[in-house]
Amino acid sequence: MGRTREAGCVAAGVVIGAGACYCVYRLTWGRDENEKIWDDDDEDDEEESSDIVETRIENGKGAKANAGMGSEARLQGDSKVKAEVGMVLESGSDVKAEVHLGPQSGGGLEAKAKALFSTLKEQASAKAGRGARLSTISGNRTLAPSLPCPGGRGGGCHPTRSGARAGSRASGKTKGRTRGKSTRTPATAWPVRRGKFNFPYKIDDILGAPDLQKVLNILERSNDPFIQEIALVTLGNNAAYSFNQNAIRELGGLPIIAKLIKTKDLIIREKAYNALNNLSVNAENQGKIKTYISQVCDDTMICRLDSAVQMAGLRLLTNMTVTNHYQHLLSYSFPDFFALLFLGNYFTKIQIMKLIINFTENPAMTRELVSCKVPSELISLFNKEWDREILLNILTLFENINDNIKSEGLASSKKEFSRSSLFFLFKESGVCIKKIKALANHNDLVVKVKVLKVLTKL
Numbered sequence: 001m002g003r004t005r006e007a008g009c010v011a012a013g014v015v016i017g018a019g020a021c022y023c024v025y026r027l028t029w030g031r032d033e034n035e036k037i038w039d040d041d042d043e044d045d046e047e048e049s050s051d052i053v054e055t056r057i058e059n060g061k062g063a064k065a066n067a068g069m070g071s072e073a074r075l076q077g078d079s080k081v082k083a084e085v086g087m088v089l090e091s092g093s094d095v096k097a098e099v100h101l102g103p104q105s106g107g108g109l110e111a112k113a114k115a116l117f118s119t120l121k122e123q124a125s126a127k128a129g130r131g132a133r134l135s136t137i138s139g140n141r142t143l144a145p146s147l148p149c150p151g152g153r154g155g156g157c158h159p160t161r162s163g164a165r166a167g168s169r170a171s172g173k174t175k176g177r178t179r180g181k182s183t184r185t186p187a188t189a190w191p192v193r194r195g196k197f198n199f200p201y202k203i204d205d206i207l208g209a210p211d212l213q214k215v216l217n218i219l220e221r222s223n224d225p226f227i228q229e230i231a232l233v234t235l236g237n238n239a240a241y242s243f244n245q246n247a248i249r250e251l252g253g254l255p256i257i258a259k260l261i262k263t264k265d266l267i268i269r270e271k272a273y274n275a276l277n278n279l280s281v282n283a284e285n286q287g288k289i290k291t292y293i294s295q296v297c298d299d300t301m302i303c304r305l306d307s308a309v310q311m312a313g314l315r316l317l318t319n320m321t322v323t324n325h326y327q328h329l330l331s332y333s334f335p336d337f338f339a340l341l342f343l344g345n346y347f348t349k350i351q352i353m354k355l356i357i358n359f360t361e362n363p364a365m366t367r368e369l370v371s372c373k374v375p376s377e378l379i380s381l382f383n384k385e386w387d388r389e390i391l392l393n394i395l396t397l398f399e400n401i402n403d404n405i406k407s408e409g410l411a412s413s414k415k416e417f418s419r420s421s422l423f424f425l426f427k428e429s430g431v432c433i434k435k436i437k438a439l440a441n442h443n444d445l446v447v448k449v450k451v452l453k454v455l456t457k458l
Contacts, residue, residue, distance in 0.1 A: 203233045209247045212238065216253045225265050232257065232271035239278035245285060254279065254288045261296060266309050269299070273312035280319040290326045293317070301336045306345045314351040321358040327365055334359075334372040338422070342375045346390070349381075353393040360400035366408050370401060370423035371416070378425065382435035388444050395450050398436070401426055402457060433458065 200214065201207060207215065212235070219231040235257065238244040248254070257279075260272040273296070279285045300313030321327050341352045359365045381394045405411055405427065417423040426432050439451045 199227070199230050199234075201234055203230060204237055205234070206241065207234070207238050207244070209251065212244065212247055212253070213251050216248075216251055216256055219260075220256050225268055228260065228268050229271055232260065232268065232275050236271065236275035236278055239275055242282070245279055245282040248279060249282070249285050249288065254285065258289070258292045261292060261299070266303070266307070270309045270312045273309070273316050277312065277316040277319055280316060283323075286320060286323070286326065289320065290329065293320055293326060293329050297330055297333050301333065301340070305340075305343060306348050311347065311351060314348070314355060318351065318355045318358065321355060324362045324364070327359055327362055331365065331368045334369060335374070338372065338374040338378060341381075342378055350389060350393065353390075353397060357393065357397055357400065360397055360404065363404045363407055366401070366404035367410065370405065370410065370426070371421055373418070373420045374422045374425060376420075376425065379431055379435060382432065382439065384439055384442055388447055391439065391442075391444075391447050392450055395436070395439075395447075395454055398426060398432065399454050399457065402454075 199218075201211060205211075215231050215234055219228060219235070222228055222231070235248065235253065239248060254276075257272055257275050260268055261276075263269055263272075276289055276292075276296075280289050296313050296316055300310055300317065303309050303313070317330065321330065337352055337356055341349055341356070344352060356369075359369055381390065384391075386394075401422070405423070410416075410423070411427070414423075414428065436451060436454060439447060440455070442448050442451065
């Protein structure tokens with residue numbers, strides 16, 4: 001019985017040793033393949049260098065120096081490869097040590113085998129985890145929160161040398177090479193975006209006129225979306241200050257910024273809208289921006305619903321319609337505004353109602369406003385399920401329109417308006433007034449006071 005136990009222990013030791021050797025072989029196999037490929041590349045380089053040496057021997061200059069440098073570089077490369085192989089062997093010895101420690105604590109051949117394979121699995125997963133982390137770190141850049149990573153734009157990346165080696169392994173490259181010396185294919189020219197640009201200022205720096213001129217020059221001359229985005233954010237932040245609003249206009253910055261609202265890059269268009277929005281607070285700047293207001297309106301209506309670009313465009317239009325000077329430029333878009341009011345999400349509804357309220361405060365725009373076609377589902381905005389801000393805005397919109405109809409004498413012109421018009425929905429259908437009366441019992445005191453104010457004017 002004692003000899004049987006000894007034989008079992010010997011068999012277990014053989015299995016564990018074979019497993020450890022296989023583990024070391026698997027860990028070093030990929031590195032050996034890379035060494036082979038490097039050797040193939042070095043042989044190609046050696047062939048080309050030999051051609052150069054022969055040519056230079058014919059000329060009588062420089063052959064020995066180049067050959068010496070090439071051999072020295074090869075020796076250094078071989079020493080590095082040996083060092084790396086040594087490190088791998090050391091790691092293999094660590095695996096063996098762990099494997100030998102495992103059987104001492106366990107009992108039975110099955111337990112030893114499980115310990116061996118669990119150790120091998122941990123080593124393989126640790127190696128794979130390191131490779132994944134390295135590829136993630138080298139493939140992405142971390143930017144400021146206000147500036148999305150340019151990699152998200154779909155920019156390409158040139159293939160690395162390691163990727164080329166992987167491709168050659170997949171294609172089944174053999175050791176015996178029959179190609180000639182002059183058949184090496186040239187490297188493909190890939191469009192590569194610059195990974196780093198030292199912008200001269202931080203995006204939140206408050207700049208003077210000379211520095212603003214530099215930023216405008218960078219914005220005008222650069223075609224790199226990443227640089228354009230940083231420049232637009234810098235200008236937009238500086239345009240929040242009144243003294244810089246005049247400076248940017250005097251430096252000719254408005255046309256430079258407005259040119260970028262035509263770009264197909266949605267992020268650049270959003271940043272351009274934001275910069276123009278801050279600049280539009282100034283009355284003199286509005287006189288320059290009015291040239292682009294129709295294009296901004298059209299692009300805002302056709303872009304993706306509830307997107308950041310649409311919200312930026314609506315904010316710009318709201319600022320441009322605070323006064324009555326340029327409202328007539330947008331009267332053709334009234335049906336689109338009301339359609340967006342019904343289709344948009346909560347934030348879009350709030351912004352579009354602010355825009356429409358600007359028009360309702362101008363009695364001259366009343367006839368065009370109440371004659372436009374609106375969706376009948378718009379009446380659902382008077383439901384008590386909406387929060388305070390939605391209800392206060394829709395009640396203000398109704399109150400202003402009702403006052404303007406009375407002041408402009410449009411109540412006697414009922415035949416001019418169709419059944420799908422805003423006039424019919426607010427005045428003739430009676431449904432709107434019933435909805436408002438139902439809000440008189442609202443739980444919010446502010447809403448209740450607003451409802452009572454509207455009802456007293458009916």
